[in-house]
Amino acid sequence: MISDARIDELASDNIICVVSWDERIAMAREIQAYRKAFKNPVAWEVKGVYCGSYSEAKSMFPQRMPYPLFEKTTIPE
Numbered sequence: 001m002i003s004d005a006r007i008d009e010l011a012s013d014n015i016i017c018v019v020s021w022d023e024r025i026a027m028a029r030e031i032q033a034y035r036k037a038f039k040n041p042v043a044w045e046v047k048g049v050y051c052g053s054y055s056e057a058k059s060m061f062p063q064r065m066p067y068p069l070f071e072k073t074t075i076p077e
Contacts, residue, residue, distance in 0.1 A: 001075050002027055033075050041068035 002023065010017050019027075043050050044057040044066040051057035057066035 002030060030075050033073050037071050037073040042071050043069045045069055 006023075009015055010019070041054075043052060044054050045051070046057045046061040046064045046066045049057075049060065050069070051060060051066065054066055054068075
């Protein structure tokens, strides 16, 4: 996993950074894991009730906005 300090360094437009092969692979895998985890919600929550789909949540609580719940991100080593 890439440290927050290293990500800040890489994101800075004032610094030229050299990225190693291993670091590039680690960053790409971390980004893939986050994209996969946040691509599709695993459930929807409305007022403490968990529903399997957005349409189910809206049918149970038509006046409330369902909140998406996502799986916990697992970063490959």
